[in-house]
Amino acid sequence: MDHPGLPQLIIILIYLGLLLALGLFSSRLFKGTKEDYQVASHSIGPFLLLMSIFGTTMTAFALVGSSGEAFREGVGVYGMLASSSGIVHSLCFFLIGVKVWKLARRHKYTTQIEFFRDRLDSDFVGYLMFPILVGLVIPYLLIGVISGGAVIQSLTGGLAPDLPMFQVFDAEGNANPALHGGVPPWLGSMVICVVVLVYVFFGGMRGTTWANTFQTLVFMILGVVTFFVIANKLGGQESLLDNLKTLANSVPEDKVTRSAMSKTKFFTYLFIPLSVGMFPHLFQHWMTAKSSHAFKLPVVCHPFFIMIVWVPCVLVGIWATGLPADMHLPANPNTILPFLVKTQTGPILGGFLAAGILAAIMSSLDSQFLCIGTIFNNDVVTHLAGKDRFSDRQQVMFTRLFIIGIVAITYFLSLGNVRSVFALGVWCFSGFSALFPIVVAALYWRGLSAAGAISGVFAAITSWCILFYQGTKVPMEQGGLSKFVLELPIGGESYELMPVVAMMLSSTVTMILVSLVTPRPSEEKLAKFFG
C-alpha cells in the first residue's frame, strides 16, 4: 500500500464498483416502461429530488474550479458564482420547475421540446431547438469527461512510471513530477464513461437519481473533511481557529477584497445561472417529482448546499495565494486543490478526494447522457414515426442505444483539444441563458407566438456565434475565450459586461417584437396552458 498512487487507485476502483452495484440494483426495480426508464414513473420524493438536482447542477467546477478561481481572482468568486446561483437557481426551480411540472404531468411531456412544440403549436420549433440543445450539452459533457481523466491521472501520479503509456515528460524530456506514472487521461476518461454508461443503461432515471444522491453526499462530505484537514496541516497551530486565523492573515490583500474585479462584470455574472432554466437534463429531473410539493425542499436547501461546498473551497483557494514560494505551487490554478491534498494530506484522503471529485463529475454526466438519449428517442424517432408505432420496450431500447452512441461520441471528442473545451464552459452556459426568455414567455405570456419564439431562438444563437467569434480573437496570453467581455463606454468610462447580457437582450427584444406582429396560437391552444 506504500506504492505511490496505489491507495488512491484502489479507493477510486472501490468507489466506481459501488456505483455500478447501485445502478445494477436499481435496475431490479425497473418496471419495463418508457415512463419508468426516462422519469422513474414520477415517483421521486423531496430528498432524492434535492440531492439529484443539486448533484446535476454542481460539476467538477464546484470543488476544483472554485478553489482554482479563488486562487486566481480572490474571494469575489463566491459572490460571482455561488451566492448568485443560490438566489437564481432556486428562482428557476420556483418559477419554471413547478409550472412545467404541472403542465408536463397534465399533458404527458418528458422533454422540453415536447413542451415547446405543443405550447407553440409548431413542429419546426422542435427541429430548431433539438440541435441547439444537444450542441450546448455536448461541451458540458466534454468538460466532465476530460476533467475525470485529468483528476485520476493527477491523483495516481507515480503509480506505474515504467509503463510507457503512463509516462509524462515535459518539453525538455524531464518526467513531470505531478503526472508521471499516473493513469493516462484517455484510460481514466474511458473508465468514467463506461461506469456512467452501465448504471444509466440499466438503471435509467431511477438508477441515475440514486447514484446522484449517493454521489452528492460523497462530494459534500469529502469537501468539508478535506477543508479541515488542509487547514490544520497548513496552519501549523494548536487549534482549528488559530489555524484559520494564521492562514487568513497570510493572504495578500487583493485576494481578500475585490479590488481587481470589475463591478459591472460581477453584476452581469448574475445572468449566467439563469441557464439552469433551460438545461434539458434538469427539465427531465423536474419531471421525476412525485408532486409539486417535492420541489419545496430543493427550492429552500439549494442555496445552503451551494454554501457548504463553495465556502471551504474558496477559503482553501485564497490560502494558497499566501503560501511560501518554496512549496512550488502548480501553474494551473485548477490543480491547486488536488496539489494541496497530495502534498498536505495522506494517500487515503487523496483517494477519497479523487472519489469526491469524480462524484461531482459523474452526477452531472449521467443526467446529461440520459437526457440526450431521451431527446433523440422522443423528439426525433418517435415524433417522426408516430407515437403508436413503437412499443414501450422498443422505445426504451432506442433510448439506450442513443445513450451508447452519445457516450461514444463524447469520449472520442474528449481525446481532442482540451484547452478550447474548457473555455467553452461559460459559453455553453451563456447559450442556455440566452434561451431563458423563451421558456419564461412560454409559461407566462399568452402573446408569445411560434414565430416570436423561433425568431428569439435564432437571435440567441446568432448573437452567440458573433460574440463567440469575437472571443476567439482574444489572445491566449490574455485568457482567450474565457476572458472575453463587452466594453460599454459611458461618460468617458468603460464598463465590462458579460457577453450573455447582449445575447439575452437580443433574444428577448426579437421574441417580443416578432410576437407582437405575428399570430399567436389559437384560443383553444392557449386555454390548454393558461386556462
Next chain:
Amino acid sequence: MKASKSRGPLIIAVLVLLLLILHQDNWFWTDATLVFGFIPIALFWHACISLAAVATWFLATRIAWPLSDDVEDHEGGA
C-alpha cells in the same frame, strides 16, 4: 393567513429583488476586514446572502407556493 397568501408572491418578489440588490455589495469591495479573525468580509457577506436566500425561499414555500393542493390532486400527485 389568507391575506398573506394573496400578497405572498408580491412579498417574495420584493425580497428576491432586495437579495439581488444586496448581492451587489459595492460597499465591501475594497474592505479587507476579517470577520472572526479568519473570514474575509466579502465572503462572509455573501455567505449571509446565501442564508438569506434560504430564508426567502422557505417563506416562498409558505406564502407563495404556485400550486394549490386541489391542483396537486387533479394532476395525479401524491
